[in-house]
Amino acid sequence: MLRCRLALHCIISLMVLLGDSLPAGAQQTAVFGPISAESLTGVLREVTVPSGNPGIGDVISVLTGLEVATAPLGSPSGGFVYSYDEGVGAPLRRSGTFGPQFVERALTTGRGTTSFGLNVFNATYDTLSDYPLNNLRVATFRGPQPVISSSTLNLRLRSMTAALFGSVGVTDNFDVAVAVPIIRVGVNARMVQEEPGVGTAVLLSDGFSTGLGDVAVVGKYRFWRNRDERSGLAALVTLRMPTGNEDDLRGIGAWRTMVGLAASAELGRLAVHANGGYEFWSESVTLSNNQPGPFDEVWGLADQVQYGGAVEVEVRPTLTFTVEAMGRLVRDSGRLDTVSFNTQFSPELGVDGVDLLQVTSGHLRKFVLVPGVKWNLGGNRLLSFGLRMAQADTGLRDTLTPLVGFNWTL
Structure with missing residues (x-):
């Protein structure tokens, strides 16, 4: 921390010494970069190291990768549900609705029924632990004056996910599906370091990556159904493989297995669904403030609780309206908060305290609402629209x- 503070002071002081070569009015501001890095984790690390809070870049990287890798991809199940009717001698459609966007329904698609789909999400992130990304005060050094230097990170994070799905009904009660996410993550970082009466330094860095996320394999077994097969209970197992690159914020580097239950009930034009499950991780994800000695704490992020519910309304035979609520909880994940240290770090520089953006104890909790529609384009083709609203x-x-999605049942 002290080394970073000295580096910051030297950078800004050197900038001022060179001020005579700069245009009038700009002598106390210098821009450095963009700083190059081999990965998106490197982008965030390099731009934050001189701030006096060197661990914050890695913290932001871990929390970004965690969000991108654990965000729901959407239900891979086909929108049309069939079962073989022995009296008719042919498969018949059993559900009037097309299924939720994310929450899994207990109904299976039917033996031999195959479907393919695509969901596309576009996320531009606004806050991190309720701190605005465009004004993250990561470090403030205090002394005889209230503020003798500060480092503020202006950050733009965005991701686009295209999730490709394939599903097949192995039997009338057992479906298997695969989801392959292709993810593009972009980072634009601007660190503003100010020392009142001395000057301002601006460090720039940016980058993007495109590639596989964590691939999912989903199994659903319906173990109970009512007489008309429009209601039921099913067991769910989802395996997420560590195919996403951790350093480029597309994965978390752990095998994940979710075991859960799904329940569905239909009455006329109304359908209700509920899910719940626990996701086991093969290894924990380390989160550290990267501070020396007693100032450091380390968290091992591991396992996740998932739950959700959905209501569907058949507006007309070709149109279904849905409202979904979903939640996730990652245990012992910590959260960001500003922590004050009043120890006298550096008397020669007039520093007697510092406020740092740090990870503190807590859980990672998420809850969203998702209104949406599914529209039958003709045949067994569906077009879907949704809006994930963070609560x-x-x-x-x-x-x-x-969200925009497409599903085609063969």
Whole structure:
């Protein structure tokens, strides 16, 4: 921390010594960069190291990768549900609705029924633990004056996910699906370091990456159904493989297995669904403030609780309206907060305290609402629209995330 403070002081002082070569009015402001890095984690690390809070870049990287990798991809199930009717001698459609966008329904698609789909999300993140990303005060050094230097990070984080789905009914009661996310993550970072009476330094860095996220394999077994097969209970198992690159914020580097239950009930034009499950991680994800000695704390992020519910209304035979509510909880994940240290770090520089943006104890909680529609384009083709609306979020948050999807059942 002291080394970073000295580096910051030297950078700004050197900038001022060179001020005579700069245009009038700009002598106390210098821009450095963009700083190059081999990965998006490197982008965030390099731009924040001189701030006096060197661990904050890695913290933001971990929390960003966690959000991108654990965000729901959407239900991979086909929109049309069939079962073989022995009296008719042919498969018949059993549900009048097309299924929720995210919450899994207990109904299975039917033996031999195959479907393919695509969901596209576009997220531009607004806050991190309720701190605005465009004004993250990561470090403030205090002394005889209230503020003798400060470092503020202006950050733009965005991701676009295209999730490709394939699903097949192995039997009338057992479906298997695969989801392959292709993710593009972009980072634009601007660190503004100010020392009143001395000058301002601006450090720039940016980058983007495109590639695989964590691929999912989903199994659903319906173990109970009512007589007309429009209501039921099912067991869910989802395996997420660590195919996403951790350093480029597209994965978390752990095998994840979610075990859960799904319940569905239909009455006329109305359908209700509920899900719940627990996701086991093969290894924890380390989160550290990266501070020396007693100032450091380390968290091991591991396992996740998931739950959700959905209501569908068949507006007309070709149109279904849905409202969904979903929540997630990552245990022992910590959250960001400003922590004050009043120890006399550096008397020669007049520093007797510092306020740092740090990870503190807590859980990562998320809760969203998703209104949406599914429209039958003709045949067994569906077009869907939705809007993921964040209601409560102690991690990386995008207030409104639009969704466009397509599903084709063969």
